Amino acid sequence: MKLIDCIAKAYFATRYSVLMKAVRSVSSQQQTLHHLIRAGKNTVYGKQYCFAEIKTYKDFVQHVPVVDYPVLFPYIERMLQGEQNVLWPTIKQFSRSSGTTSGKSKFIPVSREGLVDSHIATGKHFLSTYLHDYPESRFFQGKGIVLTGSYYHYDYSSNPEIADVSALLYRFTDTWINYFKALSVDVALMDDWEIKLEAIAEVSIPQSVTNISGVPTWMLLLFRTVLAKTGKATIAEVWPNLELVIHGGVDFSPYRKQFEEIIGKQVVFRNVYNSSEGFFAFQDTDEDTMLLDLANDVFYEFEEEKSKVVVPLANVALAKRYAIIVTTNSGMWRYRIGDVVEFTSLAPYRLKIVGRTGQYINVFGEELIQANADAALAKVTADLNLHVIDYTVAPSYFSNEQNGYHEWLIEFETPPQDLAHFAIQLDLELQRLNSDYEAKRYKDLALKCAAIVIGSKGVFAKWLKENNRLGVQAKIPRLANDRKIFGQILSGN
Numbered sequence: 031m032k033l034i035d036c037i038a039k040a041y042f043a044t045r046y047s048v049l050m051k052a053v054r055s056v057s058s059q060q061q062t063l064h065h066l067i068r069a070g071k072n073t074v075y076g077k078q079y080c081f082a083e084i085k086t087y088k089d090f091v092q093h094v095p096v097v098d099y100p101v102l103f104p105y106i107e108r109m110l111q112g113e114q115n116v117l118w119p120t121i122k123q124f125s126r127s128s129g130t131t132s133g134k135s136k137f138i139p140v141s142r143e144g145l146v147d148s149h150i151a152t153g154k155h156f157l158s159t160y161l162h163d164y165p166e167s168r169f170f171q172g173k174g175i176v177l178t179g180s181y182y183h184y185d186y187s188s189n190p191e192i193a194d195v196s197a198l199l200y201r202f203t204d205t206w207i208n209y210f211k212a213l214s215v216d217v218a219l220m221d222d223w224e225i226k227l228e229a230i231a232e233v234s235i236p237q238s239v240t241n242i243s244g245v246p247t248w249m250l251l252l253f254r255t256v257l258a259k260t261g262k263a264t265i266a267e268v269w270p271n272l273e274l275v276i277h278g279g280v281d282f283s284p285y286r287k288q289f290e291e292i293i294g295k296q297v298v299f300r301n302v303y304n305s306s307e308g309f310f311a312f313q314d315t316d317e318d319t320m321l322l323d324l325a326n327d328v329f330y331e332f333e334e335e336k337s338k339v340v341v342p343l344a345n346v347a348l349a350k351r352y353a354i355i356v357t358t359n360s361g362m363w364r365y366r367i368g369d370v371v372e373f374t375s376l377a378p379y380r381l382k383i384v385g386r387t388g389q390y391i392n393v394f395g396e397e398l399i400q401a402n403a404d405a406a407l408a409k410v411t412a413d414l415n416l417h418v419i420d421y422t423v424a425p426s427y428f429s430n431e432q433n434g435y436h437e438w439l440i441e442f443e444t445p446p447q448d449l450a451h452f453a454i455q456l457d458l459e460l461q462r463l464n465s466d467y468e469a470k471r472y473k474d475l476a477l478k479c480a481a482i483v484i485g486s487k488g489v490f491a492k493w494l495k496e497n498n499r500l501g502v503q504a505k506i507p508r509l510a511n512d513r514k515i516f517g518q519i520l521s522g523n
Contacts, residue, residue: 032171034170034209035168035170035171038170039161039165039170042154042157042158042161043158043161043162045154045155045157045158046155046158046159046161046162048155048325049155049158049159049323049325051325052323052324052325053321053322053323053324053325053378053379054378055324056324056343056344056379058324058325059324059329059330059342059343059344060087062324062327062328062329063087063090063329063357065327066327066329066357066358066359067081067084067090069118069119069143069359070117070118070119070361070363072115072119073115073116073117073118073119073361074105074108074115074116074117075105075116075117075361075363079093079094079095079363080093081093081094087342091340094363094364095364096331096333096340096355096364096366097363097364097365097366098365098366099136099365102117102362102363102365105117105361106124106137106138106139109121109124109139109190110124110137110184110186110188110190111186111187111188112186112187112188112190116361117139117360117361117362117363118139118141118359118360118361119141120141120142121139121140121141121360121361122142122190122191123139123140123141123142123145123190123191123192123193123198124137124138124139124140124190124191124192124193125137125138125140125192125193125194125195125198125306126138126182126192126193126194126306127195127305127306135498136306137192138195138306138307138360138362139360139361139362140195140198140306140360141359141360141361142202143327143359143360144308144327144358144359144360145198145199145202146202147326147327147359148308148309148326148327148328148358148359148360149195149198149199149304149308149309150199150202150203150204150309151309151323151325151326151327152304152308152309152310152312152323152326153199153203153304153309155312155323155325155326156276156300156302156309156312156314157169159312159314159321160274160298160300160314163314163315164273164298167273167274168240168271168273169240169241169273169274170210170240171238171240171271172210172237172238172239172240172241172271173210173211173212173234173237173238173239173240174210174211174212174239174240174241174242174243175212175213175230175234175239175241175242175243175244175252176196176200176211176213176218176242176243176244177196177230177242177243177244177245177248177249177252178194178196178197178199178200178218178219178244179193179194179195179196179197180193180194180197180219180220180221181193181197181219181221193219195304195305195306196304197218197219200215200218200219201215201219212233212234212237212239213230213233213234214233217229217230217233218230227248227251227252227255228255230252230255231252231255231256231259232259234256235256235259235260235268237269238269238271239269239271239272240269240271240272240273240274241272241273241274241275241276242272242274242275242276243275243276243277243278243302244276244277245277245278245279245280245505246277246279246280246282246285246289247280247285247419247420249275249277249289250285250288250289250292250419253265253292253293254292256268257292263294264292264293264294264295265292265293265294266293266294266295267294270295272293272295272297273297273298274297274298274300275289275293275297275298275299275300276300276302277299277300277301277302278301278302278303278304279505280505281400281401281404281405281408282299282301283318283404283405283408284404284407284408284411284418285417285418286299286408287411287412287417288417288443300312300313300314301313301318301320302320303320303383305367305369307356307358307360307362307365307367308326308328308356308358308360309323309326310322310323310326310328310330310354310356311323311380311381317374317380318382319374319375319380319381319382320380320381320382320383321378321379321380322343322378322379322380322381324343324379327358327359328356328357328358328359329356329357329358330342330343330354330355330356331343331354331355331356331357331364332346332352332353332354332355332371333352333353333354333355333366334350334351334352335350335351335352335353335370336351340355343379346373346376346379347373348372348373348374348375348376349372349373350372350373351370351371351372351384352370352371352372352373353366353368353369353370353387354366354367354369354370354371355367366387368386368387368388369383369385369386369387370383370384370385370386370387370399371383371384372384382401384399384400384401385399385400385401385509386400386507386508389507389508389509389510390509390511391423391424391425391436391509391510391511392511393425393427393434393511394425394434394470394476394477395466395469395470395476396464396466396467396469396470396477397464397466397467398423398436398460398464398466398467398509399464399509400508400509402460402463402464402467403421403423403460403508403509404508405459405463406456406459406460406462406463407421407440407456409459410452410455410456410459413455414446414452414455416442416443416444416446416452417442417443417444418440418441418442418443419441419442419443419485419490420440420441420485420490420506421438421439421440421441421485421506421508422438422439422490422506422507422508422509422510422515422516422519423436423437423438423439423508423509423510423516424436424437424439424509424510424512424513424515424516424517425437425511425512425513426481426513433474433475433476433477433478434476434477434478435477435478435479435480435481436477436480436481437480437481437482437483437516438453438456438480438481438482438483439483439485439489439516439519439520439523440482440483440484440485441484441485441486441487441488441489441490442484442485445484449482449484452482453479453480453481453482454479456480456482457471457479457480460480483520483523485519485523486523489519489522489523490506490519492522493506493518493519493522494506496522497518506519
C-alpha cells in the first residue's frame with residue numbers, strides 16, 4: 031500500500047505543477063478559446079455562427095451570442111435523437127440537471143473530452159492541491175466514498191446515456207482510481223435512494239474510509255445510517271482514518287457544526303464547484319473561496335449583474351456580482367449556467383458562489399440574495415446551537431390587513447424551543463447583512479419581521495421525490511419571487 035501511495039502522490043505532484051502554471055497566467059484562456067473554436071467550426075452551430083472567421087475574442091463576441099438553455103435545447107434535442115456534429119463533433123452522454131430555476135429537467139451534453147479534460151482533470155487538480163498542502167495525508171491508504179447520482183431512461187430511439195454528471199464520472203474515471211473506491215459501480219449507481227443508502231452503509235462500514243464526497247444533506251443521511259447500524263456515537267469510531275470531506279452543491283456553513291459533531295474528530299473540509307456543464311473551481315485553502323481552474327479546457331466569461339456587460343476573465347473586478355458564462359468542450363457555447371459569483375482574488379483567480387440568477391427575493395425592494403440567506407441562517411443556528419436540514423423562502427404579499435414579509439420553511443434536526451426569538455434573531459442578522467432589507471424593515475413600514483414555519487421531518491425529500499428530483503445532485507430552490515415551489519413543499523408539511 032505504501033508503494034501505491036508513493037506512486038499516486040508523485041502523479042498528483044505532476045498535476046499540481048500543471049495547474050499552478052495555468053492559474054498564474056490568464057493567457058491560457060486565449061489558447062483554450064482558440065482550441066475550442068477549431069474543434070467546433072465544422073459543427074452545425076459552428077457553421078451557423080461562422081466559427082471559421084473567428085480569430086480573436088472580439089470576433090467571438092461579434093459572431094456568437096450569449097444564450098440560456100431554451101436557445102440551445104433545439105440543438106440538444108437533435109443530439110438526443112442521435113444526430114452528431116451539432117454542437118460538438120461527438121456526443122453520446124448527457125447529464126440530467128434538475129434545473130433549479132425553471133423546475134424542469136435539462137439535458138446537458140457531455141463529450142468524452144468534457145469528461146476527461148474538464149470534469150476529471152479538475153478533480154485531479156483539486157486533489158493535487160490537497161495532497162500538496164497535506165503531504166502526510168493517508169488518502170491513498172484507504173478508500174473513498176462518492177455519493178453519486180443515477181442513470182435515467184428516456185424514450186429516445188438513439189438510446190443515449192442520460193445520468194447525473196456524478197454518475198457519469200463514477201463510471202468513466204481512470205481505471206486505476208477504481209482501486210481506491212469503497213463502492214462498486216452497481217452500488218454507487220443504484221437509483222432508489224432509500225435502498226441505496228442502506229447498501230452504501232453495509233458495504234463501506236467494514237472498510238478503511240479516508241475520504242467522502244457529496245452534497246451535505248446526503249452525507250449526513252449516510253452518517254446517520256452508519257451510526258444506526260453500528261451503534262457507534264461518532265463516525266470517527268467507525269472510520270478512524272477519515273481525513274477529508276468534499277462537499278458541493280449548496281452552501282456548507284449551515285451544516286458545518288453538524289458535520290463536526292457527528293464525525294467526532296478533526297477533518298479537512300473542502301468545497302468544490304462541479305456542475306453538469308463542467309468542474310470549474312475548488313477550495314484549495316482554509317479560506318471560504320475557490321480557485322478557478324484554468325487548465326480544464328473551459329473558456330470563462332462573466333456578465334456584470336447590474337450593467338449586463340459581459341467581460342472575459344482578464345477584465346473582472348473584485349466585489350462585483352457576475353453571472354458566469356462558459357464555453358466548454360462539450361459544445362456549450364457562451365452558455366449562461368445560472369450561477370452568480372464574486373471574485374475574492376485576481377492573482378490567482380478565486381471566487382465564491384453567491385446565488386443563482388433566478389433565485390432572489392425583490393418583491394418589496396429588499397434585494398435579498400441567497401448568500402445573505404445562507405449566511406444569516408448559518409450565523410443564527412450556530413449561535414443557538416441548532417441544526418438545519420433544509421430550507422426555502424418565499425414572500426408573503428401585502429394585504430389590506432398587513433404588510434408583506436418573508437416566510438421561511440425550515441426543516442430542523444431539533445426545532446428551536448422559542449420560535450419567535452429565532453425569527454427575530456434571523457431577521458436582525460438579515461438586516462445586518464443587507465442594507466436594502468434593513469431599509470425596508472424600518473419600523474415595519476414596508477416589510478414585517480420574517481416568519482418561520484417548521485418543516486416536518488422529510489418534507490423536502492418528499493417534494494424532491496414527488497418531482498422526480500430525489501438524488502445526490504438535487505437541490506431545493508432557496509429563494510423565489512413567488513410562492514409556487516414554497517406552496518408545493520408546504521402542502522406536504
